[in-house]
Amino acid sequence: MSTSHSSTSPNSRNTLALTLKSLHQPGTPLLLTNIWSALSATAIAPLPQTRAMATASAAVASSYNLTDDDLTLELNLQAVRLIAPIAQAHGKPLTVDFQDGYGDRLEEGIRELIAAGAVGCNLEDWGREVEGAEGKGGLYEIERACERIRRVLATAREMGVPDFVVNARTDALLAGCxxxxxxxxxxxxxxxxxxxxxxxxxxxxxxxxxxxxxxxxEGLDGQLNVSLKLGVEGALSVKELGEMGVARISVGPRLLMRAMEMVSEEVRRLHTEVGV
Incomplete structure (x- = not known):
């Protein structure tokens, strides 16, 4: 069970959901600088450039010293409950990287996300409970993946957020498709x-x-989210991706990686200064 719920009403949550929807404009993409903690949320929430906030499950997992695959529903929700009040305080809609929806706990998890204050989520079609060639998961059949999207939206309607935003992630390319x-x-x-x-x-x-x-x-009429290769030489830029017509750009765990590199470099510099 959750330990703290959002103080916002269903009406105000759905207003935030509508705001999040409206920010997805092909050719003028929503840029999401994914966060992982209350501290990182506090750093970006006040910025006027931050139009919405989003978590990255791999970064959240790293903050617990876990791999992305080992992040549990409980720990993911724990992070959301710390981040959501900060997003709400600044009037920013929050979308959560919900991985594969945690099997049969899909509705339970969505209820808790919305209760905490989230108005959108990423939902993957790579299921950890799907029996794959190596026993490590696999792609849901398309109809089952669609059914899980419908279940998320039905649960959101029950919670008073009919405009809850599902960003449906497909791992088809990684599966060799x-x-x-x-x-x-x-x-x-x-x-x-x-x-x-x-x-x-x-x-x-x-x-x-x-x-x-x-x-x-072209195939999705611009309703496409791509991941920015932050810090990778020669990678497509935000401007270039916008000109291609995408609606949403995210950075995943790369912001956390860059931040930790900066911390490490600063520590090395300090030790050099004192001769250690």
């Missing part, structure tokens, strides 16, 4: 009620290529 197959999944997810589609390119394959982004933008 083609960009056409990823787009087909994305179309099905939009038809099921998702507001946007996140095609995850993944670092192992070097992310999505420019041509794949252009093809996905």
């Amino acid at each position: 083609s960009i056409d197959e990823a787009i087909a999944r994305g179309k099905a997810y939009l038809d099921a009620g998702a507001h946007n589609v996140f095609i995850w390119g993944g670092s192992k394959r070097g992310g999505m290529s420019g041509e794949e982004v252009k093809k996905a933008v």
Whole structure:
């Protein structure tokens, strides 16, 4: 059970959900600088450039010294309950990286997210409980993935947030599928009620290529989320991605990685100064 709930009313939560929806404009993308803690939320929430806030599950997991796959529903919710009041205090909608929805705990988790103050979530189609070739999970069948999106939205309606924003992530490319197959999944997810589609390119394959982004933008009418390769030389910029017509750009755990690199570098510099 949750230990603290949002003080906002369903009406005000749905107003924030509508705001989040409205920020997804193909060609003028919503840039989300993903956070992982109350401290990181406090750093970005007051900035006028921050139009909405989003967590990254891999970064949240790292803050607990866990891998992304080992982040539990309870720990994910714990982070959300610390972050959400900060987003609310600054009038910023919050969307949460909800991974694969935690199997049969999908509705339970969505209720807790909304009670905490979230008005949107990422929902992956790579299920940890799906039996894969190596026993480590696999893609949900398309219809089952769509059914899970519909269940999220039905739960949100019950909670008084009918405009809850689902950013449906597909890991089809990582599973060895083609960009056409990823787009087909994305179309099905939009038809099921998702507001946007996140095609995850993944670092192992070097992310999505420019041509794949252009093809996905066309196939999904711009309702596409891509991950920015923050700090990677030659990577597509925010400006370039916007010109391609995407609706949403996120940075995932890369902001946490850059922040930790800066901390480490500063510590090395300090030790050099004192001769240690």
